[in-house]
Amino acid sequence: MSEQPLRVLGLSGEYRSTSKSGMMVNHALNLAKESGAEVFFWDCNEKPLPFVGEDGCWENANVKEFQELASSCDAFLVCSPEYHGTMSGVMKNTFDWLYDKHIGGKSVGLMCTLGGMQNSNTLNHMRIMLRWLHAWPVPEQLAVGHVKEAFDDDGELTDEATKERLKSLVDSVLNAATMLKA
Ligand SMILES: Cc1cc2nc3c(=O)[nH]c(=O)nc-3n(C[C@H](O)[C@H](O)[C@H](O)COP(=O)(O)O)c2cc1C
Secondary structure, X not given: OOOOOOEEEEEEXXXXXXXXXXXXXXXXXXXXXXXXXXXXXXXXXXXXXXXXXXXXXXXXXXXXXXXXXXXXXXEEEEEEEEEOOEEOHHHHHHHHOOOHHHHOOOEEEEEEEOOOOOOOHHHHHHHHHHHHOOOEEEEEEEEEOXXXXXXXXXXXXXOHHHHHHHHHHHHHHHHHHHHHHO
């Protein structure tokens, strides 16, 4: 195990840390922190990333900061809402700002939230996308269906099985990050 704590970046496919996907990412980051990692959350509401290709995007200060932060991290915990059967535009655009040199060879934990019944479409689409970035999504993954009922009034996950799957996912991402760094 490296002496430096693992650095883990959380990415949400929604604006605001208070969105359901933002909440999932922050629950995951808290577990990573409890295991000794140093954690970061990129909040697109505070620091929006422009659409790739829009005027001035290549000189955007948020993009530079985001890419530098991603480069400095060892692992990623990611959650997208499912929109029309796939990841949100915010999620895709966030990944469109990352290249192999920022995320390649690093472990990734995939999560998604759905208004309807849970399925793996968004997770699979993100997994395929990550192949082009040479990233290493771990086999564990988590789809939270009927997401409106998934949290209590304090923002805690209500379902024990979901909590256990989240812990397994985070543990796997940290273990993989340690192996990939060695
Ligand atoms: C444009 C749009 C498309 C959506 N498509 C789906 C869908 O295909 N399947 C589904 O279960 N829920 C769908 N939903 C519901 C979202 O998945 C749900 O609101 C989201 O996971 C909540 O997380 P958030 O607070 O992070 O946005 C859609 C919502 C929007 C706004």
